[in-house]
Structure formats: structure tokens, C-alpha cells
């Protein structure tokens with residue numbers, strides 16, 4: 001016998017038996033779809049902090065315990081033992097690949113790493129100083145203008161072709177945005193390199209020279225991409241689902257996700273953290289900055305801190321902070337050393353001993369240390385959120401595919417509202433207005 005909750009309107013006596021749906025893990029959900037019919041009202045939850053928007057089998061987060069699972073596998077184990085492309089397979093297909101499946105998947109991805117040359121014509125229309133995320137939104141949206149052969153979103157085979165294309169092409173497109181801004185020639189992918197190494201070569205290589213992959217740097221980038229691959233129903237993933245629920249093509253839906261990720265409250269925070277650390281200056285200025293953050297009037301936030309779900313340490317932040325220690329110790333004395341890492345550690349130490357942050361359960365999130373690693377790897381500041389988008393594309397497109405494949409629950413998303421505007425009133429001709 002499944003559990004139910006009774007909701008009763010004490011004025012009218014109308015009541016509804018609401019089914020409680022039990023999860024594998026985490027918080028049970030109350031199916032409120034019958035409330036308007038049974039009670040005659042909507043539920044209200046601005047920011048969807050208390051709302052389950054869908055069923056999903058992909059990623060589980062426990063915000064209190066600081067747990068993150070991709071298809072049931074702990075992020076700590078995947079970060080240590082897997083590769084980004086294997087995590088892509090896991091997210092897309094739901095299982096780790098066997099030998100034959102892996103060979104086939106790698107070949108499918110390699111087939112699609114190049115982009116239509118017309119896309120590179122589009123990019124040259126952007127002003128050289130355009131933010132790479134502005135180019136990413138436009139270029140990924142434009143993909144639907146090039147790949148007409150598989151756009152039937154109701155055909156699982158077409159959806160899989162789009163998934164392979166997007167996962168394979170995002171590094172090439174991302175590198176192109178950097179090359180265009182840097183005034184350097186575009187690099188074609190070279191599939192003799194690994195997936196992440198190919199991305200680094202397109203980013204930092206030039207046609208005139210052979211490209212030597214630094215294995216330590218490649219592993220650090222691989223780690224970053226694994227950690228950013230998916231994260232349940234965050235703002236950009238929810239955007240991709242809502243956009244895709246209209247039946248639009250996946251390239252347009254992913255472009256909407258990229259646009260959402262760009263915001264400083266979301267994926268744009270990694271860039272904002274490094275800007276914040278640069279503005280704070282030395283460690284001696286940290287207490288003054290913390291005071292500004294605590295002053296609500298200032299509107300200043302500690303970027304890279306806080307999370308809608310994690311009310312404990314974001315497990316990804318712990319992994320990245322440890323990776324910083326490993327990577328940066330090898331860069332000491334080089335032009336890539338990152339003095340801001342010490343400032344970030346001091347900032348975290350001071351914040352986490354301050355009641356303002358403790359009372360609000362504000363801890364470092366995935367963005368707090370990620371910019372430091374990306375900077376150490378040579379990525380310019382304006383590429384940080386682009387790296388996030390390249391990695392998150394597999395999560396977005398997996399959730400999009402899951403939504404369209406969930407024939408039992410799938411319908412176009414259409415929230416309602418609490419209307420507080422004017423009551424009905426008649427038009428007043430211009431000559432009669434005061």
C-alpha cells in the first residue's frame with residue numbers, strides 16, 4: 001500500500017489524497033498534480049527549492065552528506081579511476097562500458113570531432129573581443145542548421161546521433177572560440193590524441209609546431225571535466241529539459257543550457273571567483289572583504305561559496321582543492337604558479353570560522369577552486385565557464401534524452417503563477433487619459 005498525504009482546505013472541506021513517491025535514495029516526493037482539480041489551488045515554490053520537476057535515473061546528490069553519484073557510482077571513485085569519456089559513456093548508457101562497447105563508443109565519438117567549416121565562417125563574424133560564452137551560445141545553436149540528417153527527437157537513434165555529435169564537437173567549438181579571440185588559426189582535431197589531450201592540443205597547440213601533452217596537466221583537466229559532467233536538476237539542466245520539452249532540436253536546447261550556465265550565480269561563478277580573489281588583493285585584505293560580504297547592503301557575495309543543495313562541503317570542491325595542492329606544488333617557481341591559491345585557502349579558513357557562514361551552511365562549492373586549476377593549466381579567465389559547458393554538455397544531453405525517452409511522464413513543461421496584477425479594466429482612449 002503506497003503512502004499518501006492528505007491536503008485539506010479547512011474553509012471548503014475539499015481534500016485530496018496525494019501519493020507519496022519513494023526514491024532509491026533521498027527525500028520522498030508528494031505528487032501534487034491532483035491539487036488543482038481536488039482542492040482548486042496551485043502550489044507555489046519560487047526558485048523550485050522544494051519541487052521535484054521530474055523522474056531521473058542519472059545523478060543523485062545528498063546535500064547534507066555531501067554525496068554525489070553518477071548512475072550510482074561515487075564521484076570520488078570516478079574522479080580517481082575513470083576518464084571523462086568513460087564517464088560520458090556511463091552517463092549516456094547507464095552502465096560502465098565493456099571492452100567491445102568501449103571500442104564502438106570511442107569510434108563513434110572520434111567520427112564526430114570535426115565541425116562543419118561553415119561554423120568557422122560564423123565564428124569570424126564575432127568581434128575579436130567577444131566573450132567565448134557569447135560565441136558558444138550562438139555556435140551550438142547554429143549546429144541545428146548543419147546537421148539535418150538526425151533531428152527527429154522522437155527517434156532514439158536520431159537522439160543518440162545528436163548525443164555523439166554534441167559530446168564530440170564541444171571541445172572543437174570551445175577551442176575555436178579561444179583561437180578566434182587569440183587571433184590564432186583554428187586547429188583541426190587530431191584523433192590520434194585522447195579525447196582530453198585532443199582538446200588541449202586544439203586549445204594550446206599551433207599548426208606550425210608539434211604539441212607535447214603534459215600528462216599531469218591532462219589528468220588535471222580530465223578530473224575537472226569528470227567533476228563537472230552532471231549535477232541533477234540544476235538551473236541549466238532544468239533549462240535544457242524545459243526547452244527540450246517543446247520538441248525543439250537538441251542543439252537549440254543545449255544552447256539554452258549554455259546561456260543559463262553563463263550566469264555568475266551558476267557556472268559563471270568560476271570566473272567570478274578569480275576576479276574576486278584578484279580584487280581582494282593580499283591575505284591582509286580578506287577580513288575587510290568578509291565584512292563587506294556580511295553587510296547585506298553591500299550586495300557583495302563570496303563567490304564560489306554556498307549552494308542550493310549542498311549544505312555541507314561540495315564533494316567536488318574537496319577533490320579540486322586536493323588536486324590544486326598536487327598540481328600547484330609542481331608549478332612552484334614557474335610562471336604558472338598560482339599565489340591566489342593561498343589566498344583562497346585563507347579565505348575559506350576565515351569564512352568557515354565565521355558565524356555568518358556557519359549559520360547559513362555556506363561552504364565552498366565546485367566553483368571556488370576550479371578557476372585556480374584552470375588558470376594553472378593555462379586557460380584564460382574568459383574560458384573558465386566554457387570548460388564547464390564542455391564538460392556539462394554530456395549531463396545536459398543525457399537528461400534531455402532521458403526526458404524524451406520517459407514516455408510515461410513526458411509532457412511539455414508549463415508552470416503556473418500567482419497573479420498579483422490589475423483586476424479587469426476597460427481601455428481608455430488616449431484623449432481621455434490624464
Ligand code: SDX
Nearest residue numbers: 231234265266267269301302303304305306307308360365
Ligand atoms: C553552481 O545547482 C547546482 O547544482 C549548481 C552547480 C552545478 O554543478 O550545476 O553546483 C554549479 O552553480 C554552483 C554555485 C555557483 N555560484 C556561486 O558560487 C555564487 C555565490 N553563491 C550564491 O549566490 C548562492 O549561494 C547560490 C546561488 C549558489 C545559492 O543560492 P540560494 O540557495 O538561493 O541561497 P540564498 O540566496 O537563499 O542564500 C541563503 C542565505 C542568504 O542570507 P540571508 O538572506 O539568510 O541573510 O545565504 C546567503 C544569502 O544572502 N548567501 C550568501 C552566499 N550564498 C548565500 N552570502 C554570501 N555569499 C554567498 N555566496
